[in-house]
Amino acid sequence: xxxxxxxxxxxxxxxxxxxxxxxxxxxxxxxxxxxxxxxxxxxxxxxxxxxxxxxxxxxxxxxxxxxxxxxxxxxxxxxxxxxxxxxxxxxxxxxxxxxxxxxxxxxxxxxxxxxxxxxxxxxxxxxxxxxxxxxxxxxxxxxxxxxxxxxxxxxxxxxxxxxxxxxxxxxxxxxxxxxxxxxxxxxxxxxxxxxxxxxxxxxxxxxxxxxxxxxxxxxxxxxxxxxxxxxxxxxxxxxxxxxxxxxxxxxxxxxxxxxxxxxxxxxxxxxxxxxxxxxxxxxxxxxxxxxxxxxxxxxxxxx
Amino acid sequence: xxxxxxxxxxxxxxxxxxxxxxxxxxxxxxxxxxxxxxxxxxxxxxxxxxxxxxxxxxxxxxxxxxxxxxxxxxxxxxxxxxxxxxxxxxxxxxxxxxxxxxxxxxxxxxxxxxxxxxxxxxxxxxxxxxxxxxxxxxxxxxxxxxxxxxxxxxxxxxxxxxxxxxxxxxxxxxxxxxxxxxxxxxxxxxxxxxxxxxxxxxxxxxxxxxxxxxxxxxxxxxxxxxxxxxxxxxxxxxxxxxxxxxxxxxxxxxxxxxxxxxxxxxxxxxxxxxxxxxxxxxxxxxxxxxxxxxxxxxxxxxxxxxxxxxxxxxxxxxxxxxxxxxxxxxxxxxxxxxx
Numbered sequence: 001x002x003x004x005x006x007x008x009x010x011x012x013x014x015x016x017x018x019x020x021x022x023x024x025x026x027x028x029x030x031x032x033x034x035x036x037x038x039x040x041x042x043x044x045x046x047x048x049x050x051x052x053x054x055x056x057x058x059x060x061x062x063x064x065x066x067x068x069x070x071x072x073x074x075x076x077x078x079x080x081x082x083x084x085x086x087x088x089x090x091x092x093x094x095x096x097x098x099x100x101x102x103x104x105x106x107x108x109x110x111x112x113x114x115x116x117x118x119x120x121x122x123x124x125x126x127x128x129x130x131x132x133x134x135x136x137x138x139x140x141x142x143x144x145x146x147x148x149x150x151x152x153x154x155x156x157x158x159x160x161x162x163x164x165x166x167x168x169x170x171x172x173x174x175x176x177x178x179x180x181x182x183x184x185x186x187x188x189x190x191x192x193x194x195x196x197x198x199x200x201x202x203x204x205x206x207x208x209x210x211x212x213x214x215x216x217x218x219x220x221x222x223x224x225x226x227x228x229x230x231x232x233x234x235x236x237x238x239x240x241x242x243x244x245x246x247x248x249x250x251x252x253x254x255x256x257x258x259x260x261x262x263x264x265x266x267x268x269x270x271x272x273x274x275x276x277x278x279x280x281x282x283x284x285x286x287x288x289x290x291x292x293x294x295x296x297x298x299x300x301x302x303x
Numbered sequence: 304x305x306x307x308x309x310x311x312x313x314x315x316x317x318x319x320x321x322x323x324x325x326x327x328x329x330x331x332x333x334x335x336x337x338x339x340x341x342x343x344x345x346x347x348x349x350x351x352x353x354x355x356x357x358x359x360x361x362x363x364x365x366x367x368x369x370x371x372x373x374x375x376x377x378x379x380x381x382x383x384x385x386x387x388x389x390x391x392x393x394x395x396x397x398x399x400x401x402x403x404x405x406x407x408x409x410x411x412x413x414x415x416x417x418x419x420x421x422x423x424x425x426x427x428x429x430x431x432x433x434x435x436x437x438x439x440x441x442x443x444x445x446x447x448x449x450x451x452x453x454x455x456x457x458x459x460x461x462x463x464x465x466x467x468x469x470x471x472x473x474x475x476x477x478x479x480x481x482x483x484x485x486x487x488x489x490x491x492x493x494x495x496x497x498x499x500x501x502x503x504x505x506x507x508x509x510x511x512x513x514x515x516x517x518x519x520x521x522x523x524x525x526x527x528x529x530x531x532x533x534x535x536x537x538x539x540x541x542x543x544x545x546x547x548x549x550x551x552x553x554x555x556x557x558x559x560x561x562x563x564x565x566x567x568x569x570x571x572x573x574x575x576x577x578x579x580x581x582x583x584x585x586x587x588x589x590x591x592x593x594x595x596x597x598x599x600x601x602x603x604x605x606x607x608x609x610x611x612x613x614x615x616x617x618x619x620x621x622x623x624x625x626x627x628x629x630x631x632x633x634x635x636x637x638x639x640x641x642x
Contacts, residue, residue, distance in 0.1 A: 087618075096431070106611075107610070109553050110607060113603055116603040233436070278444045285433050286429070
């Protein structure tokens with residue numbers, strides 16, 4: 001146990017855990033934003049990240065410059081997001097949440113199997129950003145550059161998002177739609193535009209996450225980011241699905257917790273981590289359906 | 304007339320399943336596998352239908368009942384002499400017991416049912432999205448435990464030495480049993496009460512139906528049938544923990560949704576139709592002889608087609624191929640039932 005405590009407060013473990021938490025927080029924002037506006041749990045979010053990662057691998061295979069790779073990644077993810085919104089989300093907007101969940105489940109499998117068809121089960125390697133894995137020394141702690149990059153970019157993305165939501169009219173429209181879609185429409189919010197912007201912003205975040213994740217896990221397979229998405233979905237539910245800030249906190253918390261526990265627990269204990277995480281999900285759904293980090297009025301009755 | 308019609312509704316699914324089995328006897332051994340597979344799929348999808356179809360509540364967790372059923376039947380039917388080699392860490396009572404084929408299926412059903420009942424006790428208070436996510440959490444937990452807990456099974460390894468007793472006849476018998484049980488349930492007062500809660504929860508509650516109890520009953524029954532199907536599965540293929548996870552969850556849900564989630568007929572049609580499509584594509588992945596020309600599609604086409612089809616059905620015809628209605632030969636079916 002004392003080993004566990006010593007490992008848990010180890011600065012390196014802490015730094016890695018915060019880095020992972022930052023990436024998970026970005027994914028949580030992507031999922032939470034779409035859920036807020038469209039009331040749709042996007043199971044296929046992980047496959048957007050996977051597609052972006054394949055774009056990076058594609059570019060690095062051909063020896064293209066890093067910037068081109070990232071641009072390609074963003075482009076692929078955005079095009080896919082838009083297509084998804086137009087072809088699947090929009091026609092199903094009036095259906096129940098459960099139907100939409102099944103539909104995104106189908107989309108997720110569709111994208112995954114297309115990737116399998118295209119790149120095979122072993123996938124490709126995205127190596128052009130591997131130098132970010134090198135550590136820098138801060139004091140007597142060695143921290144990988146990617147950890148710093150992840151934390152900084154997550155912070156930048158979140159600040160930009162807050163500005164978008166609070167300082168622009170489309171942000172206002174999105175917040176209105178998240179609160180009450182029908183009333184917002186009556187008051188002149190353009191539903192299609194709002195849902196498109198939400199999906200696009202979530203797409204940009206997915207592209208950022210794809211870049212961060214490929215640095216840490218350069219082998220891109222069709223199931224890339226699948227585990228992470230499932231864990232983040234759990235975190236979003238635990239934090240509180242209906243509000244963006246609790247959802248983000250939930251994503252961060254679950255990333256941070258898995259980072260610390262995964263880094264400090266011996267593997268014969270940490271292998272049961274998913275069970276603990278999902279047991280927590282069930283408990284939260286039963287006891288605090290609004291989420292752990294929400295306060296006040298429950299906006300949506302879920303039980 | 305009113306008495307005859309329910310039986311007619313049962314005749315449709317039964318005739319279809321028997322026809323599939325008969326067709327399976329006419330083909331080579333290599334092709335027969337696909338027919339057995341289709342019949343196992345029918346059992347799983349009808350089991351899923353008993354809960355999802357009648358209650359209208361989504362469950363991503365049913366494959367965990369299939370999994371525990373498969374684990375129970377698989378672990379118990381491996382010959383005692385083989386167990387120390389393939390599953391060295393088993394609990395003593397598991398490694399010292401070996402049961403026959405039929406007993407192992409019964410145990411699979413019992414384990415699936417009890418597990419579903421225990422899980423359902425807290426979970427059946429949820430509905431809608433929360434139920435979907437909570438049942439998904441059950442799938443994750445079950446998978447995680449079966450994957451690493453080697454005292455109750457092979458862990459990460461594939462089951463080996465499980466007697467392969469699931470042939471065409473046995474798959475047919477189990478599929479028929481599952482269909483008849485599902486039908487009897489949906490004709491019973493409990494089934495009708497649950498369907499009432501699906502159509503209008505407030506009205507159902509007003510006439511004294513306990514939504515929680517009806518859902519819990521259906522969940523446990525459905526879990527038992529899923530466990531039975533899992534037992535059938537482990538006696539059919541050498542499965543491992545990844546066989547009974549996300550892909551199977553997806554395929555069975557797709558079958559149910561494509562067929563039409565709110566009717567037994569839809570569940571059976573969906574399972575057989577998607578299985579047929581899947582088998583043709585699987586054959587085509589190995590090169591299919593079609594009118595003298597060899598058609599070959601790349602490996603992995605199957606899931607692309609099935610998932611695209613599922614998304615398409617959801618968008619274009621959310622009530623499924625059968626419209627979610629039971630088979631009926633009366634002209635009245637053309638008139639839409641009020642929702």
